[in-house]
Amino acid sequence: MPSLEEQLFPSTPGKFKIDRSSHHHAMNRQFHRCFSSTSTMFLWALFLIALTASYLSFQSFVDSGSKYFTASWGGIQWEKQVRNSAQIHRGGGMSVLVTGAAGFVGSHVSLALKKRGDGVVGIDNFNHYYDPSLKKARRSMLAEHGIFVVAGDINDGKLLAKLFDVVGFTHVMHLAAQAGVRYAMENPNSYIHSNIAGLVTLLEICKSAETQPAVVWASSSSVYGLNEKSPFSESDRTDQPASLYAATKKAGEEITHTYNHIYGLSITGLRFFTVYGPWGRPDMAYFSFTKNILQGKPITVYRGKNRVDLARDFTYIDDVVKGCLGSLDTAGRSTGSGGKKTGPAPYRIFNLGNTSPVTVPTLVSILERHLKVKAKKKVVEMPGNGDVPFTHANISSARREFGYRPTTDLQTGLKKFVKWYLAYYGHNHGKAVN
Numbered sequence: 537m538p539s540l541e542e543q544l545f546p547s548t549p550g551k552f553k554i555d556r557s558s559h560h561h562a563m564n565r566q567f568h569r570c571f572s573s574t575s576t577m578f579l580w581a582l583f584l585i586a587l588t589a590s591y592l593s594f595q596s597f598v599d600s601g602s603k604y605f606t607a608s609w610g611g612i613q614w615e616k617q618v619r620n621s622a623q624i625h626r627g628g629g630m631s632v633l634v635t636g637a638a639g640f641v642g643s644h645v646s647l648a649l650k651k652r653g654d655g656v657v658g659i660d661n662f663n664h665y666y667d668p669s670l671k672k673a674r675r676s677m678l679a680e681h682g683i684f685v686v687a688g689d690i691n692d693g694k695l696l697a698k699l700f701d702v703v704g705f706t707h708v709m710h711l712a713a714q715a716g717v718r719y720a721m722e723n724p725n726s727y728i729h730s731n732i733a734g735l736v737t738l739l740e741i742c743k744s745a746e747t748q749p750a751v752v753w754a755s756s757s758s759v760y761g762l763n764e765k766s767p768f769s770e771s772d773r774t775d776q777p778a779s780l781y782a783a784t785k786k787a788g789e790e791i792t793h794t795y796n797h798i799y800g801l802s803i804t805g806l807r808f809f810t811v812y813g814p815w816g817r818p819d820m821a822y823f824s825f826t827k828n829i830l831q832g833k834p835i836t837v838y839r840g841k842n843r844v845d846l847a848r849d850f851t852y853i854d855d856v857v858k859g860c861l862g863s864l865d866t867a868g869r870s871t872g873s874g875g876k877k878t879g880p881a882p883y884r885i886f887n888l889g890n891t892s893p894v895t896v897p898t899l900v901s902i903l904e905r906h907l908k909v910k911a912k913k914k915v916v917e918m919p920g921n922g923d924v925p926f927t928h929a930n931i932s933s934a935r936r937e938f939g940y941r942p943t944t945d946l947q948t949g950l951k952k953f954v955k956w957y958l959a960y961y962g963h964n965h966g967k968a969v970n
């Protein structure tokens with residue numbers, strides 16, 4: 537059976553093929569003539585050995601070709617690392633491909649899966665959206681636990697196909713994305729590249745797999761956009777995005793739906809609500825506020841129309857991890873194989889929030905208390921840059937389906953974050969932060 541890589545990326549078509557039967561007799565005659573004397577036979581043998589040797593070395597060069605030309609993947613050693621990392625160490629366990637594994641949520645989910653005995657292989661492109669040294673540090677932390685993170689982009693279909701040839705992943709936890717709400721105005725194409733094109737490349741590989749994996753992926757609370765009904769339920773309007781980021785996440789929900797419908801892929805979309813915690817993302821408010829407060833620099837606090845404070849349903853990372861694992865555990869099977877659907881598969885969407893919104897000024901005062909430093913606040917009216925005034929999750933759906941129950945309030949969660957921040961960057965006022 538041809539490998540998945542060969543099926544999806546066939547070599548140049550129309551290659552010359554030998555018709556074995558018709559050439560058989562002619563070749564036999566030639567063979568006897570050539571090998572009539574022992575000395576010619578010896579020379580021929582030598583020639584054949586040289587030919588085989590050069591063919592083999594050429595093959596191994598081609599095999600690890602990308603090592604020399606593009607990303608560093610491929611080869612026997614690499615495959616061994618991938619296979620070892622994917623090894624399952626519990627009965628009924630799963631083997632999960634985690635995209636964005638060097639990211640904030642990706643690294644935490646990878647670790648939690650590994651700790652309970654599941655197989656995990658990560659992939660991450662280590663882009664420079666924020667300090668890549670933090671991503672590398674997360675990768676080192678994962679490596680210490682036997683998790684291998686492949687350096688590569690989800691737009692690299694050949695790499696993804698290779699990974700699926702090496703490991704029969706039962707699940708894909710898709711967390712790779714261009715995150716950040718306001719950055720979409722600076723670099724819109726980055727959102728299309730990762731959140732649209734990358735998603736489709738990944739789904740193409742998943743749907744083509746002999747045994748399709750179940751896919752759980754990160755959508756966003758931002759899809760609720762300008763929706764005013766509160767708290768947000770999964771069935772509420774999501775057709776008024778306020779940012780391109782939100783629009784790409786909403787598009788992802790529609791795109792995954794088509795793959796569910798046409799190919800029988802099991803899909804679970806998780807709407808994360810402003811996730812925070814240790815090993816977090818430096819571009820997020822709680823993180824950059826911490827850095828600036830420690831450095832004695834002013835922070836900008838946005839305020840909504842009519843002097844109304846902005847609020848977020850901040851959700852602690854450990855709670856989100858529980859939600860991710862619960863989703864993986866309850867994700868029904870994909871039904872298709874090799875691109876063919878055999879029956880309907882589940883399509884689910886869940887809010888993963890905390891259910892208690894906190895205003896941004898309150899977030900700042902909690903940080904001031906934990907850091908024991910007063911912030912220099914500059915309050916400005918929210919610029920029209922994609923922000924929404926508030927978020928608030930209704931989580932009854934996730935509670936019903938897999939017992940999701942967040943247990944960490946912002947005060948407790950930020951305490952843990954600050955402890956990590958000071959341990960990681962030291963007390964020198966976060967000067968090492970990007």
Ligand SMILES: O=C(O)[C@H]1O[C@H](OP(=O)(O)OP(=O)(O)OC[C@H]2O[C@@H](n3ccc(=O)[nH]c3=O)[C@H](O)[C@@H]2O)[C@H](O)[C@@H](O)[C@H]1O
Pocket residue numbers: 715716717755756757758808809810811819820821822836837838839846847848896923
């Ligand atoms: O739930 C999500 O789906 C999203 O959550 C997160 O977005 P947001 O909720 O916008 O978080 P974040 O940037 O921390 O701003 C928090 C608050 O601080 C305010 N804010 C921000 C910056 C600043 O300088 N000043 C300020 O007041 C700001 O106006 C806002 O009110 C993820 O980043 C995003 O990737 C996505 O996953």
